[in-house]
Amino acid sequence: MNANDDLQKKVQFALFWEPYITGAAIGVTAHEGIVTLSGTVARYDMKLDIEQIVKKVRGVKAVVMHINVHDHPQAADEDSLAQQALQALELHTSIPPEHIKIVVANGWIYLVGSVDWQYQKQAAEKAVSRIIGVKGVVNSLLIHSDRTDMLEKKALYDAFDRSSILRGKTIDVGVHQNEVTLTGVVDSLFQKEEAERIAWNAPGIWRIHNQLEIIHT
Known part of the structure; x- marks a missing residue:
């Protein structure tokens, strides 16, 4: 084989x-x-x-x-989908719905606006993805935090080392203002995305360039 x-x-x-x-x-x-x-x-x-x-x-x-x-037999019309999406965001305590706009077209939900944290962006997408009749979600939310915390490389390295998934992996961190660049080598796509997820937990990050290379050994 x-x-x-x-x-x-x-x-x-x-x-x-x-x-x-x-x-x-x-x-x-x-x-x-x-x-x-x-x-x-x-x-x-x-x-x-x-x-x-x-x-x-x-x-x-x-x-x-x-x-x-599939086209769901109980799928709502677009006005109803928009209302359900708004309600889903309002019910989620970690999401600031006042900074998010929703556009619905052909069963797709488009999220536009900005949030302070990556987990809020992910939570917004997850909340609307569960609505019956949704065919897809385009998450265009930007990360734009007002926090001025200095991004510390050591904090990121320590976070990677605490992860049982990433411990021992060769990951280098570059910091420029509010942007982080990850380079190095991991074993899988899952590890690559886990490194990015952990990095997003650092305060003040607006953008991550994930350049980790996947090498399967």
Whole structure:
């Protein structure tokens, strides 16, 4: 079995292992670490879950999503989707809805505006992705914190070292004003994204350039 076939089998098994995913017919192809997924799922949040499952498979360097969301029989019209999206944001205590604008078109929800933290951006997307009838979410929220904390490299290095997933990995941190650049080598796409997630927890960051290289050993 060659490397592409081996990675394809690993991804297929990872999806099969999740009980709530097994009902979805997902096609999987792999080529030099790039995994392409195709098929149709019942809900948009299931599509997101599938993507996260595949990213954790060792050897995956990138994921191409060609997965569509079924037209749901109970899907609301666009005005109702917009109202539900607004309510979802208002019910989430960590999201500042007054700084977020919502646009709905053809079942897609577009988030526009700014928040102080990356976790708020992610929480906003997750909140609206659960609405029945949503076919996709475009998260264009910007990170623009008013905090003036100095970004300290040592704090980021210590955070990486505390992570059982990243401990021992070669990750270098570059800081320029409110921007952070990550370089070095990790073993998987999941580790690359975990490094970025941890870095976003530092106060005052507006942008992260994740240049970590994935080398599967």
